[in-house]
Amino acid sequence: MPYRSILQLLTGLFLSALTALALSSPAQAEWLRESENIMGTRVAVELWHEKGDEQKAGLCAGRVFDEMRRIDALMSPFKPDSEVSAINRDAAIEPVTVSPELYALIQRALEFSKLSNGVFDISFASIGYRYDYRRGIRPDDRQIRASLDNIDYRQIQLQDGRIRFLRPGMRIDLGGIAKGYAVDRSIELLKQCGIRNALVSAGGDSRLLGDRHGRPWIIGIRHPRREGAVALRLPLDNSAISTSGDYERFFLSNGERVHHIINPSTGKSARKSWSSTVIGPDATTTDALSTTLFILGAEAGMKLIDQLDGLDAIIIDARGKIHYSSGLMAAGSSSG
Numbered sequence: 001m002p003y004r005s006i007l008q009l010l011t012g013l014f015l016s017a018l019t020a021l022a023l024s025s026p027a028q029a030e031w032l033r034e035s036e037n038i039m040g041t042r043v044a045v046e047l048w049h050e051k052g053d054e055q056k057a058g059l060c061a062g063r064v065f066d067e068m069r070r071i072d073a074l075m076s077p078f079k080p081d082s083e084v085s086a087i088n089r090d091a092a093i094e095p096v097t098v099s100p101e102l103y104a105l106i107q108r109a110l111e112f113s114k115l116s117n118g119v120f121d122i123s124f125a126s127i128g129y130r131y132d133y134r135r136g137i138r139p140d141d142r143q144i145r146a147s148l149d150n151i152d153y154r155q156i157q158l159q160d161g162r163i164r165f166l167r168p169g170m171r172i173d174l175g176g177i178a179k180g181y182a183v184d185r186s187i188e189l190l191k192q193c194g195i196r197n198a199l200v201s202a203g204g205d206s207r208l209l210g211d212r213h214g215r216p217w218i219i220g221i222r223h224p225r226r227e228g229a230v231a232l233r234l235p236l237d238n239s240a241i242s243t244s245g246d247y248e249r250f251f252l253s254n255g256e257r258v259h260h261i262i263n264p265s266t267g268k269s270a271r272k273s274w275s276s277t278v279i280g281p282d283a284t285t286t287d288a289l290s291t292t293l294f295i296l297g298a299e300a301g302m303k304l305i306d307q308l309d310g311l312d313a314i315i316i317d318a319r320g321k322i323h324y325s326s327g328l329m330a331a332g333s334s335s336g
Contacts, residue, residue, distance in 0.1 A: 032047050036065050045186070047060065048197035048213050060189075064186040075102065084172065084173070087172060094164070097162050100161065103163070105174065106156070106158065113153035122172040122174055123150065124267075177291075180282075183206065187283075195209065198210070220233045224247050239281065240286045241286060244261055244294040246273070270295040272294075272295070276290050276315045280312075289305065289313075314328070
C-alpha cells in the first residue's frame with residue numbers, strides 16, 4: 001500500500017471523527033486541562049469530569065503531577081539523592097539495594113535490551129553523560145572509544161533486590177523508558193480516582209484512557225524538520241503512543257546534528273531516522289520501542305515491530321520518507 005493511500009485513510013478517519021459527532025460538550029460535563037514542567041519536559045493532563053466536580057478533577061490531576069515528581073526524584077540521574085544516582089555512584093564498587101519499583105523497571109529495561117540485541121541499552125549513559133546539549137558539548141573520539149566497553153547491558157547484574165555493575169565506569173539512564181512508565185502510573189491513578197476519559201502526556205509519550213467522550217483522540221506526530229508543523233495525525237483511543245525524535249535535545253556542530261538518542265554500538269547520535277512512533281497498549285512499552293526503532297532505522301525497525309503482537313509503528317527516515325508497519329498498511333488496504 002503506497003504512502004499516499006495510508007495518509008488518505010488516516011485523514012479520512014480524522015475528518016469523519018470530527019464531522020460525525022457534535023463538537024460541543026454536554027452541558028452537564030466538561031474538560032479539565034493542566035500542565036507542568038516535570039522530568040525535564042512538559043507534562044500535560046486532560047480529563048473529563050461531571051459539572052460540579054471541578055475540585056475532584058483538580059485533585060485527580062494533582063495526583064498525576066505528584067506521581068511524576070515522585071518518579072523523577074527516584075529515577076533522575078541528575079538528582080544526586082535519587083536511587084539511580086546512588087547506583088551510578090556505587091554499583092561498580094558493591095551491590096546497591098534499590099526499591100522494588102526501580103528494580104522491576106530495570107528488569108523491564110533489560111528485557112527490551114535482550115529483545116533488541118542491545119540496541120536498547122540503559123548503559124548508554126556510560127558515554128551519554130558526557131554530552132551537554134545546552135552548552136553544545138560532546139565527547140571526543142578518544143573518550144568514546146574508552147567508554148564503549150562499558151555500554152553493555154549484560155554487565156548489569158540484578159539479584160535479590162540489588163544491582164551491581166560488573167565493569168568500573170558503567171552508568172545507567174532510564175530516559176528511554178521512565179517517562180513512559182510515569183505516564184502508565186498516572187493513568188492507573190486516574191482510574192483509581194474514578195476518571196474514565198483522559199490523556200496524560202510527558203514529552204513524546206502519551207497514553208489515552210477511553211476516548212474523547214464519544215470521539216477518538218486526535219494525536220499529532222510532529223514534523224521533524226518543520227517547527228510547529230504536524231507530519232500526520234492519528235485517531236486513537238485506549239492506547240499509548242510514543243515518539244522519539246532527533247529534534248528535542250540537540251545542537252549543531254559543523255553542520256552535524258548531535259542529539260540525545262545514542263546508538264550504543266557507536267556512542268554517538270543515531271543517524272538512520274528523524275523520528276519513530278510506536279503505538280501499543282502501554283507507554284512503558286511504546287517508550288522503549290520508539291527509542292529502539294529510531295536507532296534501528298526503518299528496515300530493521302519494521303522487521304522487529306512486525307514480530308510483536310498489538311504494536312504498530314511509523315518511522316520517518318533520515319531522508320524524510322515515512323514508513324508504516326504492516327498492521328497500519330493492512331488497515332489501509334482493508335479500508336481503501
